[in-house]
Amino acid sequence: MPRLAVLCSAAVLVAPLNAEGPFRNRDNPDLHDEAEGTYPVPYHLPKPEEITAVLERIHANLDRAMATKVVNAKTGAEITDLTTFNADAVASQGERNGFHVMTYATGVTHAGMLAAADATGDARYRDFVARHVEFLGRTIPYFRAQAEQIGAKNSSYRRLFDTNSLDDSGSMCAALIKARFAGIGPDLRPEIKHWADYIRFKEIRIADGTVARHRPQPESLWADDAYMCIPALAQMGRLTGDRAWFDEAAKQAVQIARHLFNPTVGLYMHGRHLNQPLTAEFRWGRANGWVILAQCELLDVLPQDHPLRPEILATYRRHVQALAELQSGAGLWHQLLDKPDSYLESSCTAMFVYAIAHGINRGWISPVTYGSVAQAGWLGLAQQVNAQGQIEGSCVGTTLASDHVYYYNRPTSAHHGHAYGPVLMAGAEMLRLYRNQGKLFDIKLQFRTYHFVPKKS
Structure with missing residues (x-):
């Protein structure tokens, strides 16, 4: 049963949190301070070891749950x-x-495991990626030979042998390039090239060149596809040194925003159909998360002099501003960002915590407002990671829909993978954020809240 109650004018479905509240701020030594509030989630300055403990639980769970073995589909042997x-x-x-x-x-x-390895220095996160990449290298020839007999569409590795969508290609392509830069083998350059070429040259596009899907309408634009193509394109630019990859990544970032971003409200609609010119906007949390993750990955590697960089950065900043204003009183964000009677959702929260903390660490946004937003988001998010390292309150896979009822009632599951990478990324970035205390800013507890005060240059 849910452990967090949120009061509002309508019935609220709330994802369960994993510690009992209410909480007092442990940083206030005065236990009799009548002006100190109580909170539905912890409200304090988290210690690095607390963040690390959350990441370690997630790693332990995934190391057990994500098997790397070939099995018989009929018997499980x-x-x-x-x-x-x-x-x-x-x-x-x-x-x-x-x-x-x-x-x-x-x-x-x-990507989350590699970020955690970098932030903590703990080799177990790197070993996790190495185990998976080694398994791919060892089994791709086997499944390729099998596909020649049973057909690529029937193969367990259909996403590689019969690639037909950005979902099949972009995220894994980007991850394999990152593993390559981290020195994690074996060399899967042929697979990287296959997926990258699909994204750049074969994925369907509308007339202006924006990536699209032929579902659920003949020409549908999905905000999700920002992450399913932009990081891979950007990483290919980094890998090859060919600026054309950066150009395509930046073009997609700008054009997806021009089609789907509402600058007045500062949010992305989940998607739109070109056969419907007057589009209702459904502002699904994880769709906005996919976009802001993609923006961060692109800005990390896009040349400083690229002509589209200012527009991408401006959109990112407006997006962060809107997200900060919509954060809930539990630190998490809602399944539908502008609908506070929709449930609190973990995967989008992790994406936003990462993107905000990352922007502060990179100097794209100020810590003055957003440092406290990231901190509150992490504290709420950490409560969604249970003692077994499972992440609760994460929406399952979701299509581009045309009514709020669908989005409101999507189930959540700790047994789908959507939240795990983003929470690892968020925790790693929060560790970096607190390491910047005393360098980029000081954190001061004043009037029972936290102020991130920039260091004078």
């Missing part, structure tokens, strides 16, 4: 002989079939 053809051989999808080794959620998980 492990197959260790990869020299003999077996039509029933598949890659294990992990616990409750929620963690396949080659999905876009897994690509984000790899």
Whole structure:
């Protein structure tokens, strides 16, 4: 049952939090301070070891839940002989079939593990990625040979052998390039090139060149596709040194925003259909999260002199401003960002915490307002990670829909991979944020709240 009650004029479905409230601020030593409030989630300055403990629980859970083995699809028995053809051989999808080794959620998980390895220095996060990349390198030839017999569409690695969407390609492509830069092998350059070429040259586009899908309408634009193409394109620019990859990544960032971003409210609609010129805007949380993650990854590597960089940065800043204004009283954001009677959702919250903390660390936004927003977001998000390292309150896979009822009532599950990479990224970035205390800013507790005060230059 939910442990957090949120009062509003309508019934609220709230994702469960994993510690009992109400909480007092432990940073206030005066236990009799009548002016100190109580909070539905912890409200304090978190210690680095507290953040690290959350990341370690997630790692332990995923290290167990995300199997790297070939199994018989009919019996579940492990197959260790990869020299003999077996039509029933598949890659294990992990616990409750929620963690396949080659999905876009897994690509984000790899990015999160690499971020955690960098932020903590703990080799276990890097080892996790190495185990998965080694498994891919070892099994791709086996499943390729199998696909020649049973057909690529029937293969466990269909996303590689029969690529037909950005979901099949972009996230894993970007993750494999990051692994390559981290020195994690084996070398999967052919697979990287295959997916990158699909994104740049084969994915469907509308007349102005913006990536699109032929579902659910003949020409549909999805905000999700910002993450499913832009990071891979940007990482290819970094990998190859060819500026054309950066140009395409920046073009997609700008044009997706021009089609889907509402500068008045500062949010993205989930998507739109070109056969409907007057579009109702459904502001789904994770769609906005995908975009802001993609913007961060692009801005990290886009040349400073690129002509589209100022527009991308301005859109990012306006987006952050709107998100800060919509944060809930529990630190999390809602499934539908502008609908406070929709439930509090973990995956989008993690994406926003990461993007805001990252922007402060990179100097794109000021810590004055946004430092406290990121901190409050992390404190709420950490309560969604249970003792087993599972992340509760994360919306399952969601299509581009045309009514609020659908979005309001999407189920949540700790056994789908969408939140894991973003929470790892958020925790890693919060560790970096607090390391910048005393360098970029000081954190002062005044009037029972936190002020991130910039250091004088």
